[in-house]
Amino acid sequence: MRITIGFLLILAIGFLILSRLDNPFVEKLKTGAADLAAPVLEVLSWPVEKVQDMGSWFGGIWNVNEENQRLKAENARLRQWQQVAQRLDMENRRLSALLNAKLVRPDALATARVVGVAGGPFVRSVLINAGRDLGIAENLAVIDENGIVGRVIAVGGNSARVLLITDLNSRIPVRVERSAQNGILIGQNIDRLELGFLPIDRDIVVGDRLLTSGHGGIFPPDFPIGVVTAINGERVDVASLAFLDKLDFVQILDYVIPQIDTGDDGEETGQ
Amino acid sequence: MNPTRGEWLQMALKAASPVFLALGLILLAMLPYGMAYPGIIIPNVAVIVVYYWLIHRPDLMTPAIVFFIGLILDFLSGGPPGLNAISLLLVSIFVAKQDDILIRGSFLLVWAGLAVTAVGAGFVSWMVGSLYMADVLNVRPLLVQTLITIAFYPLFSWMFGRLHKSILE
Secondary structure, eight states, X not given: OHHHHHHHHHHHHHHHHHHHTXXXXXXXXXXXXHHHHHHHHHHHHHHHHHHHHHHHHHHHHHTHHHHHHHHHHHHHHHHHHHHHHHHHHHHHHHXXXXXXXXXXXXXXXXXXXXXXXXXXXXXXXXXXXXXXXGTOOTTOEEEOXXXXXXXXXXXXXXXXEEEXXXXXXXXXXXXXXXXXXXXXXXXXXXXXXXXXXXXXXXXXXXXXXXXXXXXXXXXXXXXXXXXXXXXXXXXXXXXXXXXXXXXXXXXXXXXXOOOEXXXXXXXXXXX | OOOOHHHHHHHHHHHHHHHHHHHHXXXXXXXXXXXXXXXXXXXXXXXXXXXXXXXXXXXXXXXXXHHHHHHHHHHHHTSOTTHHHXXXXXXXXXXXXXXXXXXXXXXXXXXXXXXXXXHHHHHXXXXXXXXXXXXXXXXXXXXXXXXXXXXXXXXXXXXXXXXXXXXXX
């Protein structure tokens, strides 16, 4: 018994070391397990989704009049913004064409459903029901309707794991929308993120929105990602704009920075 | 008289029921419930399952099964593979050392044992996780999950007790 437990403990430590060394066998086991679990989770989540739908339906009925008034007011306000946005978009396209500027407008590669919140206290990741079958690859950016959710870190045949921006291993180059200063948004494994590496003459206030800067090559530029919620001395707290607690459907962006052709031996090198 | 093939199958399924239960609960714990702090306010079901069956049916919760449950949890959670396997194996050592007291003890004593086990397993996970990531991990989410695990044990214990009586006895 003792020998068995000892052997299994050594085996577990071996798995940890191999994983730390990014061993492909361990990665295959992880993606294989996720591939097997994804369809089961999809089936199991069906009743949960129905209960949630029923809850929202009852909630909606309860304050339908109030909600109707709010939506009417919001609709009127959004119509005005739509006019402004259309005008600015047209102007932007015209000026970009005049300047021959190369704009980055990534298309959505796929829309996937979040089938598993694979986390626990140490990891912030979700499992989606799209993998290589839909052309998903590692390091593609993932968004919801409000902003950046994270990036793909592992891909299986029919599932993929998305590392959320709140994970401790997440470091994203961002820009403060108002002051255009660059910084790095760092996950803390809790719902709050921290903004670091700002310039010495930082210009930031509570309420500032953060956008991806596009530096680093994984996330396309100018996507909303967070809003500054508190400033305590050097520490700048940020809340995610994406609803990370209530993810349902997400979009995977088709954004890969073109590689530079060195022209030496026909091979290409990334940045 | 030797058991028939059907009886063998029935025995095998009964013997594997704690494993199926663990896998089922791990999957249920992973579902997107749309609540705040996903993955944290869900109890650590693996610790609960392993602890309960190690006390009541240790023959069905062998070290190899404990390791398998831990590794599956690691693979599915996307965390460091081996982390939960280590903490659950240490849980099995702890329970094996205390089984005389836990088997004969009152429910409150067993619950207190679970509390010690959950805190210990959490501490081991935190230490191994911190070493793996070469960073001092935030303990707050772990503390919250440990408290929820302790709070939910009576409910799981009652459900497992029903299953134990109806299937395995």
